[in-house]
Amino acid sequence: MLSRTLCASTLLSALARAAPAPQVPGYTDADFPISDVPDSIEPIPSSFGRDLQVPAIETSASSAYPRVSSDLTGQTSHGPYFGTPTATGAIMADTTLAQSISPHPPNPTATYYNAEGVLLNPALAPYVPNGGLGTNGTEPRYQVESDFDFESIALGLYQEWIELDLFNNGLAVFSESDFLAAGLTAEDRAYISFMAHQESGHATLLTNMLGEAAPVQCTYNYPYTTVREFIDFNQKLTRWGESGVWGFLAHLDSREVANLLSQSIATEARQQMSFRQMLGLHPMPVWFETGIPQSWQWTYLAPYISSCPMNQTRLAWQNFPGLIIANQPNPNRFSPNDTTPYEIVGNRTSDPSISDIPNDESCVNVNVTGYSCGPAIARNRSEPLSFPGKLVNLTWESPGMPVGPNNSYVTSTAAGAPTYVAWVAQLNLTYTPLTVTGNNTGYTYQPASEVYQGDPALNGTAFVALTDSDPYLTPFNLSMINPHVVALGVYQAG
Ligand SMILES: *[C@@H]1O[C@H](CO)[C@@H](O)[C@H](O)[C@H]1NC(C)=O
Numbered sequence: 001m002l003s004r005t006l007c008a009s010t011l012l013s014a015l016a017r018a019a020p021a022p023q024v025p026g027y028t029d030a031d032f033p034i035s036d037v038p039d040s041i042e043p044i045p046s047s048f049g050r051d052l053q054v055p056a057i058e059t060s061a062s063s064a065y066p067r068v069s070s071d072l073t074g075q076t077s078h079g080p081y082f083g084t085p086t087a088t089g090a091i092m093a094d095t096t097l098a099q100s101i102s103p104h105p106p107n108p109t110a111t112y113y114n115a116e117g118v119l120l121n122p123a124l125a126p127y128v129p130n131g132g133l134g135t136n137g138t139e140p141r142y143q144v145e146s147d148f149d150f151e152s153i154a155l156g157l158y159q160e161w162i163e164l165d166l167f168n169n170g171l172a173v174f175s176e177s178d179f180l181a182a183g184l185t186a187e188d189r190a191y192i193s194f195m196a197h198q199e200s201g202h203a204t205l206l207t208n209m210l211g212e213a214a215p216v217q218c219t220y221n222y223p224y225t226t227v228r229e230f231i232d233f234n235q236k237l238t239r240w241g242e243s244g245v246w247g248f249l250a251h252l253d254s255r256e257v258a259n260l261l262s263q264s265i266a267t268e269a270r271q272q273m274s275f276r277q278m279l280g281l282h283p284m285p286v287w288f289e290t291g292i293p294q295s296w297q298w299t300y301l302a303p304y305i306s307s308c309p310m311n312q313t314r315l316a317w318q319n320f321p322g323l324i325i326a327n328q329p330n331p332n333r334f335s336p337n338d339t340t341p342y343e344i345v346g347n348r349t350s351d352p353s354i355s356d357i358p359n360d361e362s363c364v365n366v367n368v369t370g371y372s373c374g375p376a377i378a379r380n381r382s383e384p385l386s387f388p389g390k391l392v393n394l395t396w397e398s399p400g401m402p403v404g405p406n407n408s409y410v411t412s413t414a415a416g417a418p419t420y421v422a423w424v425a426q427l428n429l430t431y432t433p434l435t436v437t438g439n440n441t442g443y444t445y446q447p448a449s450e451v452y453q454g455d456p457a458l459n460g461t462a463f464v465a466l467t468d469s470d471p472y473l474t475p476f477n478l479s480m481i482n483p484h485v486v487a488l489g490v491y492q493a494g
Pocket residue numbers: 001004337383
């Protein structure tokens with residue numbers, strides 16, 4: 001402990017030396033009261049009678065576009081699929097132009113540089129600087145514009161559908177008192193229910209942008225048996241739901257679709273943060289949210305879909321083998337170091353940590369700053385879930401496993417032998433060497449890279465892949481990692 005403290009303070013002073021001065025000076029003569037603590041909070045209102053009658057007219061919403069699903073209430077059918085698939089594998093185009101995408105130099109027309117900060121080209125109109133897409137008066141068309149767009153939005157719709165079912169399912173299977181025991185009130189339940197309603201709106205939006213072949217709702221197979229596990233699963237599932245969209249959003253052909261999708265994913269980002277808060281995790285221990293390729297999102301999502309109706313539109317994305325963190329730190333423990341091997345409810349990659357641990361090891365009801373993990377706006381963790389340099393035990397599946405709706409997709413990889421562990425967090429991709437210790441087993445050490453000075457890259461719920469090499473990739477070309485991916489997992493760093 002002592003050496004860690006010393007190490008941390010040395011690091012802090014190094015950062016203080018390196019940090020630039022603020023760009024504008026602070027206030028020196030602020031005359032507002034610095035302390036805002038009231039002398040008394042009495043009297044506290046206890047009767048909430050008739051208000052002032054404020055000016056108003058009678059009005060009502062004109063009839064809005066109907067949603068593709070009603071609000072779910074009560075239980076829906078769940079569980080694994082035991083039937084025989086009638087279709088197998090991702091859908092393929094009639095023609096595939098190459099076995100892989102080859103790198104090219106930057107686009108020759110991408111040369112704009114403005115050292116003076118003045119306008120370099122004729123303005124389109126007063127106050128309309130030259131450039132932009134969809135700014136010249138063309139009428140917007142809110143429809144996907146390519147196979148890439150269709151498959152991306154269809155994947156997003158599979159995600160919206162599971163969220164609609166999932167948020168409702170937790171409310172249906174756990175009682176008010178189950179939630180209270182996890183520190184979540186009837187108001188929190190109403191909030192989760194509201195999030196389910198948001199999903200029916202998102203599903204409607206995405207369905208409309210796709211047209212009649214839009215995927216419909218499926219039947220799911222969830223991993224949780226307690227409220228904490230439900231919340232943990234939600235914060236993981238919304239993490240890759242959100243990151244999957246950040247990964248493809250800027251690549252969409254249709255700017256109109258990207259516009260509306262941004263406005264729905266902003267809501268999903270808030271859901272992810274709220275579920276972290278309900279689990280007593282730091283709400284957002286990063287400066288940037290990361291983006292991942294579509295095939296990663298589909299790999300994470302597919303194992304939780306048991307079956308889809310006949311004629312469901314299928315997806316073109318790859319399913320990679322699963323990667324399990326055998327010593328995934330358990331966020332229900334005040335001492336994450338004490339997590340025992342495989343303290344996860346199952347071996348699907350986003351399975352939550354087991355919450356049913358002895359009371360004297362749990363942080364859920366602890367009332368000490370730095371050690372509590374009950375629901376809160378923000379929590380400090382004196383003992384971090386994970387830290388740079390930690391040995392991380394990995395096991396991974398072999399390819400060829402049936403997965404996803406009706407077990408009708410098959411995991412695959414185009415990569416050679418696993419050599420590196422790729423960590424995808426914030427804006428960064430970091431590799432560490434993999435030490436193989438047995439069949440589909442090995443370990444590595446958590447890396448310490450920073451995005452910018454003072455922002456450790458790996459924190460929160462992050463993504464980890466086994467790869468056969470260590471290509472240099474940045475957020476906009478991260479999908480070129482796919483031919484090198486052996487297996488994919490989710491890492492709970494904080
Ligand atoms: C957890 O393990 C790390 C690495 O061995 C160690 O530095 C740290 O002190 C441990 N945490 C506690 C609270 O003991």
